Amino acid sequence: MADASGRRDEPLVLGIETSCDETGVGIVRGHTLLADAVASSVDEHARFGGVVPEVASRAHLEAMVPTIQRALKQAGVAASDLDGIAVTAGPGLSGALLVGVSAAKAYAYALGKPLYGVNHLASHICVDQLEHGALPEPTMALLVSGGHSSLLLAPDITSDVRPLGSTIDDAAGEAFDKVARVLNLGFPGGPVIDRIARDGDPDAIRFPRGLTGPRDAAYDFSFSGLKTSVARWIEAKRAAGEEVPVADVSASFQEAVVDVLTRKAVRACKDNGVEHLMIGGGVAANSRLRAMAERRCEDAGIVLRVPRPGLCTDNGAMVAALGAEMVARGRSASAWDLSADSSLPVTDPHVPAPPHAPDHDHGDGHGHGHSHGDGHSHDHFHELSKDNLYS
Template sequence: MSAQPVDGSRLEGVNKTETEPLVLGIESTCDETGFALVRGHELLVDRTSSSMDQHARYGGIIPEIASRAHLETFLPTLEQALAEAGVKLEEIDAVACSAGPGLIGSLTVGNCGAKAIAAALGKPLYGLNHVIGHLAVDQLVDGPFDGPFIGLIVSGGHSNLLLVNDIATDIVELGGTLDDAAGEAFDKVGRLLGLPYPGGPHVDRHGQAGNREAIKFPRGLSRPKDRIEHRWDFSFSGLKTAVARYIETLQREGKELPVDDICASFSEAVNDSLTSKAIDAALEHGIKTVVIGGGFSANSRLRELLNERAEAAGIEVRMPPLRYCTDNGAQIAALGANLVAAGLPSSPLNFSPDSSMPLNQTHIVEV
């Protein structure tokens, strides 16, 4: 992807009293309605309203409920964010919103709201790749990226390795999951064990108390042939099935489930695959930094193991604080600020959300 000059007329209203444009970020890919304001790499405010409690009774996200929740919380959350930052809506210089991947209904609500704001203010609008935002948000904590890095995206819907030469203009997808994402696999194992939804945090908690070596669960794509054909890819479906069969066998024999050990051994199998391939990709491409992002990056064992392996390999790890791991407006505002700074063209007001936006595309440029 190459940078293109932005239409200067779209940015005539940029606040000249500040050195950096003020970017409003709007997140609405799933069950969080998020708003944030970023100037350069400085976060002014980050407000999020979640509908997670409304989905818990169903054991998963219900798209219709998520869409209605966005409608109900959009304006109140926006007003709270502006008030907290002490900013008036007309002071905003650019609007950025998540345009994909995500639930089409949730994206549509957020996109319509973002378009209304941008049109009313006469400001440029950027329909962004929500997944790339999970990496961009780290700049608000650790400062701007100073060179290429390997991005490890881990969430309920994604497990991907990216070669990021420039967060705004040059991203290459090295590989991804062939089936379940890491977060999705954790939630499913949590359900198998009868843990509350979402299962990921509960599996993580039980895993911390268990023996990681108690059960030898398989590592996906670990055969020599797979290491050649799918060097940077992941697979967790077979692992999930192995856990299910182990549980079924014990239940059939009337034995008590060693929940802590199951969670610990399962977690180790997932995180072994994620971290080994991330470090391998960095070494292969001669890159000294790995940046991790996404909801599953809150997993304690993932953070511990990645830091251990990175230190041994002489590689720096950048990972945002836990508050920025789940979906939030800050990640969208941060990426939007990158695009504005790079002089990239804004998105047309008539763009449609793209639930399958490729990971080498930072934003929607033309319809």
């Protein structure tokens, strides 16, 4: 039911996330999380020291149907009850994205539900609604992961997301992985460095802070030089036959990353008159980042919002959250020829159908009886398929 503003409250939406190495399926009702099922292939990638696209795509194919089934069971809902299906359309690995988009299109078509192709980065912002309620508008977002380090201003998470800055080389999470590799700590590097750094001295080694000079881009990041500096410091120790203090190196490296991230995020809030900072992405699970951000935001009078660690990494719940917001605000659904876009810009929070493309007929608001371009109802397709779709 829609309120006086036309907003529809509490839509039931299933979200599918396959942008990298996690097959995530989430189900939300409005801002309430009902299910968050994840099948990770990280162990398969660990022996290669990083994510292998072909391995990720195959893992998504194998995990998709069981993960959807598990999410529906966790949520205790029938697929036929859904108000929409959302899927990450990009950015991400092309093959991995294609698996998720294809699955979402098949389920939406068979069930007679509207399809929403959404942006991976915008989803990382929107997931905080499941933790702390509706996002203030505008919100400043610091997104940090293995593939992204970005500062984004979001006046409207469904239609208006503005990039202020991003990494010019390595993302923060990528730097964690590469430093962990040099220290022989395995993959992924973020969690293990976070853990080991707790026993180290963050002031033991003064590693460089990239792009923090007065003439540098205020909101951009650079971690390549830091990564190289750490590697050379370690090589020098080993060449001299000295033991490498792994805990101190981890703590000092982590401090350099976190210092830059939080400093620039707080500055962006101040410069743009924004009172709320949201931190998301896999690196947002880092304990030192959370602690320093909390202290610096408190000092600056900024309200900090960070989801619990389990919602910071890639998951289907974040996609469902953004999809639910699209439904609630009456945003147009995507076309049936929705395709994966590995470089989808964050300025496109979702991928609506082109103005003259065959679109969904939302009918009673539940997506029933949409047109596929031939003018005929496909309710019989739903009836034939619903058992196989775990409804």
